[in-house]
Amino acid sequence: MTPSHPLLLAARRCERGALERLAATAELIVAAGRLIHTLQRERGTSAIYLASDGRRFTADRAARIADSQAAEASMGRHLALLAEAEGATSPAASLLYRAADVGGALEELTKLRRAVAARALAPGASTAAYNRLIGALLGLVFDTVDAHGDTRITVAMVALCHLLKGKELAGQERACGAQGFTAGHFDDAHRALLTRLADAQAGCFTTFLEFASPDAREHWASLLANDDEGPLPQLRRLAMHPEAAAGQSRDAARLGEVWYELTTRRIDAMYQVEKRLGEELMALCAERLSTLRQPPPSPPAPSDAARLDTAPLAASDVLNGQAATAALASPLNRSLLDLVRTQADRLQSLGHELESTRKALRERKLIERAKGVIMASQRLTEEQAYRYMRKTAMDQSRSMADLARAILDLAELLKAPGPGS
Incomplete structure (x- = not known):
């Protein structure tokens, strides 16, 4: 056994422990996503129930509560398992703190439902309470994003988190639009907020599609290919252009219900994609763990091909969380605008936590591309190519990403036809 072999074994044990912790929380993430989805629907029906003094959405609210309670029970079981985990599967302290936040919020959910049933809360207060719980669940999911030694797992996590974030923004758009249509008009503050929510969703879904697997992208396209067509975009235009909304006040209640139904269908379609991503994540964890449980191969002996010339190579906005100033003084449900802004601030903060991960993945x-170039041109193994790149980067006091760009630039330069060709 070479001196490096025990270190390789120790590295694999460490990586396996991290992946076992991730596998232990993968099902928790899926359960959190399901609970977020059901609570988003319960939040919307509860607000409409309260705004109508209990005359509307009574049956819908009862059905949504039943769905949430089933998801809540599943989440409770997963939180209990998380608290009991020990040894290699013990989660990080930050994840446990996030889970404690969720547990505390869940304890208040029964009281919240009773207050809504008794119409002892204003619609804004009810929405704020649901926002706090959904925000805690999103924080739990975002806290799981980390490098786990397998790029595919981290990529899947980033895709899932951005889909969840975009879906919550879609839920905020649903609430904002329903309020405006029910009131019979949209003021400038409402229109500015709807624009910001739409732009923020587009940013989240663009990042989701960048990191999602081909299967997940295809599933998204099959369910939301016509997202920019049909009656929902027409209602958006009606909300955004006051001249088009003239004379619509008599149909306010009907338009509010149509808006709510259409946006709910859209969010439900996103949830189907979310479930697919959760399945992919668990499959990736299982596959990687199966590999790590196998004995590692013996390290390759150094070869003459590894001694290469190391001369220098030729180098070659989401929602900002602040509604418009006018929104703060809006006579049209100022509390709703403040609540959406607060939730958007929370989402922006969570998004910042992913920025370094996105950068690391792109680098x-x-x-990986540069390593492929080295392997092909020098006939090296993957490990030898990586060692060469790492040594070269250290010798030149530059980052691996900078070196990779230089290698790829040089490869493109060598491919380019010469002046006489």
Whole structure:
């Protein structure tokens, strides 16, 4: 056994422990996503129930509560397992703190439902309470995003988190639009907020599609290919252009219900994609763990091909969380605008936590491409190519990403036809 072999074994044990922790929380993430989805629907029906003094959405609210309670029970079981985990599967303290936040919010959910049933809360207060719980669940999911030694797992996590974030923004759009249509008009503050929510969703879904697997992208396209067509975009235009909304006040209640139904269908379609991503994540964890449980191969002996010339190579906005100033003084449900802004601030903060991960993933893609170039041109194994790149980067006091860009630039330069060709 070479001196490096025990270190390789120790590295694999460490990686396996991290992946076992991730596998232990993968089902928790899926359960959190399901609970977020059901609570988003319960939040909307509860607000309409309260706004109508209990005359509307009574049966719908009861059905949504039943769905949430089933998801809540599943979430409770997963939180209990998380608290009991020990040894290699013990989660990080930050994840446990997030889970404690969720547990505390869940304890208040029964009281919240009773207050809504008794119409002892204003619609804004009810929405704020649901926002706090949904925000805690989103924080739990976002806290799981980390590098786990397998790029595919981290990529899947980033895709899932951005889909969840975009879906919550879609839920905020549903609430904002329903309020405006029910009131019979949209003021400038409402229109500005709807625009920001739409732009923020587009940013989240663009990032989701960048990191999602081909299967998930295809599933998204099959369910939401016509997202920019049909009656929902027409209602958006009606909300955004006051001249088009003239004379619609008599149909306010009907338009509010149509809007709510159409946006709910859209969010439900997103949830189908979310479930697919959760299945992919668990499959990736299982596959990687199966690999790590196998004995590692012996390290390859150094070869003459590894001694290469190391001369320098030729180098070659989401929602900002602040509604418009006019929104703060809006006579049209100022509390709703404040609540949406608060939830958007929370989502923006969570999004910042992913920025370094997104950057690392894009740089890792560059390194993988450059490693492929080295393997092909020098006939090296993957491990030998990586060692060469790492040594070269250290010798030149540059990052691996910078070196990878230089290698790819040089490869493109060598491919380019010469002046006489």
